[in-house]
Amino acid sequence: MSELKMEKKHFLSGDEAVAYAVKLCKPDVIAAYPITPQTVIVEKISEFVAAKEMDCQYLHVESEHSAMAASMGASLMGSRTFTATSSQGLLYMCEMLHYVSGSRFPIVMVNANRTVAAPWNIYGDHRDSLSQRDSGWIQIYVENAQEALDATIQAYKIAENSCVSLPVMVNLDGFVLTHTYELVDIPNQEMVDEFLPSFTTTNKLDFNNPKSLCFSASPEWQTEFRYQQYEAMEAAKKIINKADEEFGKIFGRYYGGMIEEYRCADADYALVAMGSVAGTTRLVVDKLREEGKKVGLVKLRSYRPFPKEYFQKLGRRVKAVGVIDRDISFGYEGAVYSDVKGALFHPGAQVKTINFIAGLSGRDITKEYLTEMYQKLEAIDKGQNIAEVQFTGLRWT
Numbered sequence: 001m002s003e004l005k006m007e008k009k010h011f012l013s014g015d016e017a018v019a020y021a022v023k024l025c026k027p028d029v030i031a032a033y034p035i036t037p038q039t040v041i042v043e044k045i046s047e048f049v050a051a052k053e054m055d056c057q058y059l060h061v062e063s064e065h066s067a068m069a070a071s072m073g074a075s076l077m078g079s080r081t082f083t084a085t086s087s088q089g090l091l092y093m094c095e096m097l098h099y100v101s102g103s104r105f106p107i108v109m110v111n112a113n114r115t116v117a118a119p120w121n122i123y124g125d126h127r128d129s130l131s132q133r134d135s136g137w138i139q140i141y142v143e144n145a146q147e148a149l150d151a152t153i154q155a156y157k158i159a160e161n162s163c164v165s166l167p168v169m170v171n172l173d174g175f176v177l178t179h180t181y182e183l184v185d186i187p188n189q190e191m192v193d194e195f196l197p198s199f200t201t202t203n204k205l206d207f208n209n210p211k212s213l214c215f216s217a218s219p220e221w222q223t224e225f226r227y228q229q230y231e232a233m234e235a236a237k238k239i240i241n242k243a244d245e246e247f248g249k250i251f252g253r254y255y256g257g258m259i260e261e262y263r264c265a266d267a268d269y270a271l272v273a274m275g276s277v278a279g280t281t282r283l284v285v286d287k288l289r290e291e292g293k294k295v296g297l298v299k300l301r302s303y304r305p306f307p308k309e310y311f312q313k314l315g316r317r318v319k320a321v322g323v324i325d326r327d328i329s330f331g332y333e334g335a336v337y338s339d340v341k342g343a344l345f346h347p348g349a350q351v352k353t354i355n356f357i358a359g360l361s362g363r364d365i366t367k368e369y370l371t372e373m374y375q376k377l378e379a380i381d382k383g384q385n386i387a388e389v390q391f392t393g394l395r396w397t
Contacts, residue, residue: 012184014145014177018084018110018170019044020184021152024192025108028079028199029057031070035089036122037178038112042084064089068096068109075105076213078204080156083107086174087114087128094132100167101136101229103214104203106159107167109137110152113275113326114174115361123362124174125326126274130303130335136229138168138236139303141274145184148172150253151301153192157243160199163235173276175362187251195250233305240302258302259310263289267296269377270314272323272340274300277358277365281324284370295374303336311343320352320377326359333389352380358392369393 012020018041022030030049032042048054057074061067064085071081085093090111100107115125129139138158142148148170155168172178205213217225241257248254260278263285264270273281278299288295298314298321300307314321321344325334332338337355344351356373359365369392380386 008186008188009183010186011181012145013040013179013181014148014172015040015112015179016044017145017149017184018152018172019048020186021149022082023048023054024187024189025082025153025156025196026054026080027056027082029059029071029074029081031059031061031067031074031081031083033061033064033067033085033089035064035086037114037124037174038084038086038089038110040178041110041112064092065096068093068100071107071109072096072100072103072105075100075107076103076205078199078201080160080199081107082109084110084112086112087116088120090128090132091116094135097132097135097137097167099214102225104165104229104232105167106156106165106201108152108155108159108170109167110148110170110172112174112178113171121361122174124176125360125362126171127327127360129169129171130327132169133304133335136166136233137304138164138166138233138240139171140168140240140301141171141303142177142301143276143278143299145177145180145182146253147255148177149184149186150247150251150255153196154243154247156199157196157246158236158239160201161239164232164239165201165203166229166232166236171275176276191250195247237302237305237307240305255301256299258305258307260299260301262297262299264296264298264318266294267317268294268319269374269381270296270298270318270321271370271373271377272298272300272321272336274303274324274336275326277324277326280365280367281370284367284374287367288371288374293374293378300336306339306343308339308343311340312346315344315346315349315351318351320354320381322354322356322373322377324356324358324365324373328357328360352377353388354380354386355389356392357389363393365392
């Protein structure tokens with residue numbers, strides 16, 4: 001292995017892995033506001049700044065809303081920016097999320113997934129980020145600390161692509177990823193510099209090239225601006241896949257771009273999962289395969305943009321699909337399930353589906369629960385009457 005390809009292994013939490021990724025990406029401005037379980041990210045970055053290991057402007061702001069406002073102001077001046085948040089903090093900055101995406105500022109933010117109130121707690125599910133589905137942010141979900149580091153680096157490559165120019169939210173599960181430790185490969189700076197060039201943009205304030213940014217648009221033009229956002233999000237599909245492919249060539253780690261399949265080539269039954277539960281599901285798939293069951297895992301990395309083309313094809317390949325949602329859209333079903341089901345069902349598709357609501361507010365999704373999910377997929381395929389929406393591990397029925 002050449003000098004350029006050398007990496008260093010460290011025993012890190014997911015939060016710390018993100019902080020090292022940010023350091024390697026050389027942002028100009030960090031807007032920091034602590035909230036559990038994200039706090040360690042901005043604390044670790046502050047240590048890098050204090051030790052002069054990072055050359056950037058570190059802003060300790062008074063709220064999450066201010067964190068995104070400051071990030072937007074910095075990006076408006078042409079600076080590479082970073083911030084992080086979680087749960088109620090993400091909801092508090094909701095107004096600014098739309099300002100940022102509509103103004104086409106390629107900010108990268110890490111969200112430590114945590115349930116939202118009330119009742120509140122500090123443990124993880126996806127209700128915070130999924131509530132911002134329509135804010136115009138690219139959303140990527142990671143399985144472990146290594147992917148958290150790698151996805152943060154990839155996020156800048158995606159966001160800053162001139163065909164995209166959209167903000168990216170990298171999501172990692174609260175506590176089960178943010179605060180647990182594992183061996184993580186930290187690339188050297190030369191490797192990241194090879195992958196991620198310096199940030200340049202024309203979408204900024206410039207006295208030599210005056211323009212209006214973040215302006216009002218009348219009804220005559222509002223639709224055209226929304227169409228441009230739509231086109232950019234569609235373009236991001238190819239850019240996400242391309243960025244992952246380029247990343248793999250340099251770092252030796254590939255994540256499948258928008259989707260990562262596990263043992264799905266001949267599967268009759270597949271579970272769709274986002275985040276850390278994908279790791280446990282792999283173990284269950286291996287065990288059931290040993291028993292002769294044709295099961296597989298579809299790990300959904302990119303929730304927005306959504307890979308509908310993939311699921312349209314999946315609907316022709318498998319007999320039944322289950323979707324694990326760590327959220328619930330009250331009055332209907334899980335948000336991820338709605339999107340997956342909408343793509344699966346098209347002319348010619350005979351696939352059956354179940355929505356598994358699991359892992360809310362940090363409740364464990366055990367191997368036993370996952371095994372039961374595959375059993376229910378087989379049962380519904382064989383004609384048994386099973387409710388479409390299943391609350392996994394419910395204390396009463």
